[in-house]
Amino acid sequence: MFPPTVSAAALAPDCGAATLTIDVGAVVENWRRLKKLGSGADCGAVVKADAYGLGAAVVAPALAAAGCRTFFVAVADEALALRPLLPADVRLYVLGGLMGALADDGAAQAYVDADIRPVLNHLGDIDRWAALAARLGRPSPAAAHIDTGMNRLGLGADELAALAAQPQRLAGVDVGLWISHLARSEEAAEPMNPAQLARFRAALAVLPRAPASLANSSGVFLGRDYHFDLLRPGAALYGINPTPGAANPMRAAVRLDARVLQVRDVDSPASVGYGAAHRIDAPTRIATIAAGYADGYFRSAGGRGIVHFNGVAAPVVGRVSMDLITVDVGGLPPGAVRPGDWAQIVGPDNPVDAAAAQAQTIGYEMLTALGRRYRRAYAPLEKASLEDGNGQ
Numbered sequence: 001m002f003p004p005t006v007s008a009a010a011l012a013p014d015c016g017a018a019t020l021t022i023d024v025g026a027v028v029e030n031w032r033r034l035k036k037l038g039s040g041a042d043c044g045a046v047v048k049a050d051a052y053g054l055g056a057a058v059v060a061p062a063l064a065a066a067g068c069r070t071f072f073v074a075v076a077d078e079a080l081a082l083r084p085l086l087p088a089d090v091r092l093y094v095l096g097g098l099m100g101a102l103a104d105d106g107a108a109q110a111y112v113d114a115d116i117r118p119v120l121n122h123l124g125d126i127d128r129w130a131a132l133a134a135r136l137g138r139p140s141p142a143a144a145h146i147d148t149g150m151n152r153l154g155l156g157a158d159e160l161a162a163l164a165a166q167p168q169r170l171a172g173v174d175v176g177l178w179i180s181h182l183a184r185s186e187e188a189a190e191p192m193n194p195a196q197l198a199r200f201r202a203a204l205a206v207l208p209r210a211p212a213s214l215a216n217s218s219g220v221f222l223g224r225d226y227h228f229d230l231l232r233p234g235a236a237l238y239g240i241n242p243t244p245g246a247a248n249p250m251r252a253a254v255r256l257d258a259r260v261l262q263v264r265d266v267d268s269p270a271s272v273g274y275g276a277a278h279r280i281d282a283p284t285r286i287a288t289i290a291a292g293y294a295d296g297y298f299r300s301a302g303g304r305g306i307v308h309f310n311g312v313a314a315p316v317v318g319r320v321s322m323d324l325i326t327v328d329v330g331g332l333p334p335g336a337v338r339p340g341d342w343a344q345i346v347g348p349d350n351p352v353d354a355a356a357a358q359a360q361t362i363g364y365e366m367l368t369a370l371g372r373r374y375r376r377a378y379a380p381l382e383k384a385s386l387e388d389g390n391g392q
């Protein structure tokens with residue numbers, strides 16, 4: 001289910017192409033910071049998509065050890081893989097609900113057997129879960145999602161009205177949490193935020209009492225009205241800035257360095273890479289680096305991305321290949337970049353949000369696309385050192 005957690009040290013030391021360093025301590029520190037901001041609310045953790053690419057099998061147990069008691073994944077298979085790695089008193093919710101298994105008690109029974117909880121998203125989910133509880137003769141724990149404007153998952157206004165009018169439909173459903181999800185929480189002044197808050201409050205007022213959760217990462221920064229009983233951050237745990245446009249209040253949790261394979265002097269006129277997409281108009285040097293779109297280095301970063309050599313920026317030129325990028329290092333002194341050196345692709349010089357923007361995407365997509373063939377080192381970032389010392 002999860003990619004193998006390869007310790008960089010366990011592999012042949014000198015022939016690694018790229019190293020992804022993941023700072024689990026920074027993730028835990030970010031969780032603590034968010035919890036502290038939460039006006040007394042508890043703080044859960046969203047670890048879907050393999051903890052946004054960082055490795056749920058490592059991240060989730062570390063957060064559980066730090067005191068996190070509520071986790072969210074997207075799909076049932078993620079929960080089934082993660083459940084054995086988490087303490088028994090931890091609640092593990094599946095945001096996708098019952099995965100459409102409406103005609104079949106067997107699928108619902110699988111949740112009970114594995115001690116995972118669905119987030120019930122529509123009346124069909126609720127009826128299926130209630131039917132299972134009736135058959136088992138005991139309450140079945142779940143969360144339920146109220147749509148307040150995303151129009152993606154959750155009970156719509158008509159379903160909410162039906163449920164409020166027929167609360168017996170929840171008989172046997174042990175609702176441990178009502179959730180809703182904000183569409184524009186990273187835009188603090190956006191009127192859609194208070195509008196969703198008001199709809200959530202109105203829904204809670206007509207539903208049976210249970211703890212409530214509204215705030216994703218950016219929602220935590222909208223203030224105490226948004227905190228309710230449980231915060232539900234994902235991105236901010238992993239170092240993505242939850243307050244775009246302002247300084248990032250989170251600690252970076254990921255660093256990516258890739259090896260320089262070759263450096264060549266290129267005369268002009270010439271071109272670089274597939275499609276001859278980059279024209280060389282004046283003599284320069286091109287460094288070829290061992291990461292490409294097969295590693296999650298997006299093609300859209302061709303001609304836009306930036307890598308750093310000991311703090312000095314160099315532009316990615318030409319198209320991104322499957323396994324390689326080409327970088328113009330003509331701005332660095334001759335000999336400053338040599339085969340075997342490391343290029344910092346994501347790190348202190350180029351934070352994940354900046355690297356994502358260069359690829360015309362967001363940090364969320366960048367992290368969840370991180371490749372499977374990087375050597376993964378779970379280590380504190382301040383102490384991360386690559387074998388030739390170029391890793392600062």
Ligand SMILES: *Cc1c(COP(=O)(O)O)cnc(C)c1O
Pocket residue numbers: 046048095180181215216217218232233234235236
């Ligand atoms: C992904 C997700 C979150 C986490 O959002 P972030 O912006 O990453 O903090 C919270 N709630 C739901 C329903 C989600 O789908």
